[in-house]
Amino acid sequence: MNLNERRYILSRFSDYYSNADFRIKSIERREFGVGNSKKIDSRHLAFGSVSEFRGYLTANTPLFVSHSAAYYHFPAATPIEKKQRIGADLIFDLDIHAEGKYAVYSRLDEAKQDVIRLLDEFLLGDFGLSKNDILIVFSGNRGYHIHVTDSEYLLLEGDERREIVNYVRGEGLRYEDFFEWGEEVPKKLYGPRPDEGGYRGRIARSIIEDPTRLAPKIFADEGRRRMFIEGIKEGDWSRSSMKLSDIPKKVANIARSLPVLSVNADAAVTHDMSKLIRVPNSIHGETALIARIVEDVEKFNPLDDALLDKKRQLSVVFNEDVPPLEIAESTFGPYKKGEKKELPESVALFYILKESASMI
Known part of the structure; x- marks a missing residue:
């Protein structure tokens, strides 16, 4: 500049x-x-x-x-x-x-x-x-x-x-700790419900949204999937033919890979x-x-x-090749080095401040 x-x-x-x-x-x-x-x-x-x-x-x-x-x-x-x-x-x-x-x-x-x-x-x-x-x-x-x-x-x-x-x-969450074993025989695995607050509710809702993340083959069957989901709604994670002791670790691995759970x-x-x-x-x-x-x-x-001005125009010459960009519902570019263009002022200033173009 x-x-x-x-x-x-x-x-x-x-x-x-x-x-x-x-x-x-x-x-x-x-x-x-x-x-x-x-x-x-x-x-x-x-x-x-x-x-x-x-x-x-x-x-x-x-x-x-x-x-x-x-x-x-x-x-x-x-x-x-x-x-x-x-x-x-x-x-x-x-x-x-x-x-x-x-x-x-x-x-x-x-x-x-x-x-x-x-x-x-x-x-x-x-x-x-x-x-x-x-x-x-x-x-x-x-x-x-x-x-x-x-x-x-x-x-x-x-x-x-x-x-x-x-x-x-x-950070620092142990999703495995969201689960506990019941006292009954055979033992049941209890975990988070979708109506709970915080991360417990978020992880339960994400599993209900797509149980196949846990076991693709088992939950490809609609009946098994529905039965498992109804269990989760009550906090019972046992209604599955999966090995129950594997569920907490599998849920934890899924949770850590899902950006929708955190920010x-x-x-x-x-x-x-x-x-x-x-x-x-x-x-x-x-x-x-x-x-x-x-x-x-x-x-x-x-x-x-967030554009500064949508009415004024400004002419520039490009100092480098620039890829296409969607601004204000219009596509600008691609532009080649040496190409001259009259652009909306806000777009021109954007390219100038990026050192991709110069005023004519």
């Missing part, structure tokens, strides 16, 4: 920030960080109001802007001990990782499914949180940030936050309260996509709803 491109991009970011919808809880208690050459070049910034923050972004537009998960008495103080932490939101960072510049963007729906699972199964289900205490934000690039602002979680220390994220990730959240982001997280509704400086607050996660399309 050359100087003229940087000036143009930052002027477009500044235009956006002049009217951006910022919803930052207790902004005067947050530490802020900004970056241009990297995501955070400088931190220990503080603002007394949204209007002051907006004025700063409009006049001193950075490529990246983040704020602390924590609330402080003195957010601009250094070193960090002098900030005097009051508490911190509980943050979950759900990202997709893929090789190359563009592969991740065809897989963003995977991150969205993780968000839905985190929300429905864990935050609303296991933890009993209210939707009013949860903020879902598209990161502007590879995934989503989930902010839990419930006061019950505000004072949790790092180790307690680590326990929560490990639970969400399914792959970045543990470091959740337990480290000194981390800064991208400001909701700010712009991601590597993509020109807005870190949009998500009101309806089911309907949200990041490569449409």
Whole structure:
């Protein structure tokens, strides 16, 4: 990105920030960080109001802007001990990782499914949180940030936050311990029921959905499958011609291989309260996509709803071959090195910031 491109991009970011919808809880208690050459070049910034923050972004537009998960008495103080932490939101960072510049963007729906699972199964289900205490934000690039602002979680220390994220990730679970032998003769194997909460209910529901995962040949028979499922609904895992002592281990192996049972959240982001997280509704400086607050996660399309501007056009020349990409329900590319195109401005800025294209 050359100087003229940087000036143009930052002027477009500044235009956006002049009217951006910022919803930052207790902004005067947050530490802020900004970056241009990297995501955070400088931190220990503080603002007394949204209007002051907006004025700063409009006049001193950075490529990246983040704020602390924590609330402080003195957010601009250094070193960090002098900030005097009051508490911190509980943050979950759900990202997709893929090789190359563009592969991740065809897989963003995977991150969205993780968000839905985190929300429905864990935050609303296991933890009993209210939707009013949860903020879902598209990161502007590879995934989503989930902010839990419930006061019950505000004072949790790092180790307690680590326990929560490990639970969400399914780490340290012994699925074999979900089973026990009855006293009767012949002995029966008892285990989780689908109507139970937490991982017990999740694993029971996943087995009911497809018992052939346990024994493909046995449960290919509809009668045997139905009898086994009815047993699981009552917590009785004995209604099978399988060797019963094999079931706990087989279930454990299945559970560890099923991503639908857990959520792959970045543990470091959740337990480290000194981390800064991208400001909701700010712009991601590597993509020109807005870190949009998500009101309806089911309907949200990041490569449409997070675009900066859908009306303007901008001409570019490609610096490298680029694969096809679905943006705003249209296919862009593939493009060859040296090819010139007039594109929607948001798409052009995306390619420029990826260093795949240059302004003409």
